[in-house]
Amino acid sequence: MLIGCPREIKNREYRVGLTPESTKELTRNGHQVWIETGAGAGIGAEDREYIEAGAQIVDRPEAIFAECEMVVKVKEPQPEERARLREGQILYTYLHLAPDAAQTADLVKSGVTAIAYETVTGAGGGLPLLKPMSQVAGRMSIQAGATALEKVHGGRGVLLGGVPGVMPAKVIVIGGGVVGFNAAQMAAGLGADVTIMDRNPEVLERVGTHFESRAKTRFSNQANLEEAVSEADLVIGAVLIPGASAPKVVTRAMLDMMKPGAVLVDVAIDQGGCFETSRATTHDDPTYVLEHIVHYCVANMPGAVARTSTYALNNVTLPHALRIADLGWREAMRRDAHLAAGLNVHAGHVTYPAVASELGYDLLPLEDALA
Incomplete structure (x- = not known):
């Protein structure tokens, strides 16, 4: 199979879909790999390393989208990339379609077969292709929140861990999944006063057992949320419904209850955000202040x-990626139901139930797509 990896063009996106090591695995299996020049620069991988791994370097992304059978990326295709996708091509990347009607419409129009990392499932019922980025984002959310709490960035001027004689910051983590667990781990490690909120008693038991006295747990109902948010210095939104838009757990009205200069970090923003007042920002301009928050x-x-x-x-x-390349996407999915859960769009149809339901598309059942 001819596999292409373009340079990411989203704002401040330095990741790359294939490392030189992954490229070598694909070429060792007999596949051709095209890498756009400079695609690996953000991770310190030079074109020379990809050439040594067996790849061909191409000067512009147009060739990749025009010729390659499978395109491997990190982030959802941007509008100019979506215009280059074509019928019969495989797109393998993060998509987050439920809150993104424009992207979904473009993928449907293109006829592409789009496989979303974030909906591929695992044997234990988790989301193994989303998990490592959730781990990173959860840990980064505390770094970002700690910086935003500094007075120079509009925050309350509170140090997360406090100092002897001064109370630490109160950190509320909403959601006890992978993101929330990693956020709580970082915040507790810095000495913050951490509370993890979730609606699943089993999750609360698990995280409570892990953190013991280093973090508290609390059931996430409306009354408890309002009280916790009103006392918080930093709130981490870590709520996920696989493939669907995130629920709005913190409303605009709750902002009036919060301390001026408190910080909200919405890690669910890829799925539309779990705060009612959230809107996507970039690394160039990461924060905004609304209602003094x-x-x-x-x-x-x-x-x-x-x-x-x-x-x-x-x-x-x-x-x-190896299975798709070796077997073709249909046979790979017939053999692996977990990979099949990643199919979101195929040949002009939406194939993932949550996306079809959220955006009003007729669902093409998976079995029909695989037929």
């Missing part, structure tokens, strides 16, 4: 630590 809503947080993120991502995406 600082909002951090960068949609590609892991792109800031591109080398760590790229290698963590390739560790989990490469095995499926």
Whole structure:
């Protein structure tokens, strides 16, 4: 199979879909790989390393989109990239379609077969291709929140861990999944006063057992949320419904209850955000202040630590890329129901139930797409 990897063009996105090591695995299996020149620069990977791994370097992305059978990326295709996609081509990347009607419409129109990292499932019921980026984003959310809390950035001027004789910051983590767990781990490690909120008693038991006295747990109902948010210095939004838009757990009205200069970090912004007042921001302009509350809503947080993120991502995406290339996407999905869960769009139809439901498309059942 001819596989292409273009340079990412989203704002401050330094990750790359294939590392030189992943490229070597694909070429060793008999596949051709085209890499856009400079695609690996953000992780310190030179064109020379890709050539040594067996890839061909191409000067512009047009050739990749025009010729390659499968395009491997990191972030969702931007409008100019979507215009180059074509019928019968495989797109393998993060998509986050439910809150993105424009992207979904373009993918449907293109006829592409789009496989989303974030909906591929795992044997334990998790999302293994999303997990490493959730780990990175969860840990980064505390770094970002700590910076935003500084007075010079509009925050309350509070140090997360406090100092002897001065209370630490109160950190509320909404959601006890992978993002929330990693956020709580970082915040507790810095000495903050951490509370993890979730609606699943089993999740609360698990994180409570892990953190013991280093973090508290609290059931996430409306009354408890309002009280917790009103006392918080930093709130981390870590709520996920796989493939669907995130629920709005913090409303605009709750902002009036919060301390001026408190910080909201919305790690669910890729799925539309879990705060009612969230709107996507970039690494160039990461925060905004609304109702005296600082909002951090960068949609590609892991792109800031591109080398760590790229290698963590390739560790989990490469095995499926090899199967798709070796067997073709249909046969690979027939053999692996977890990979099949990643199919979101095919030949002008939406194939993922949550996306079809959210955006009003008729659903093409997976079995029909695989027929």
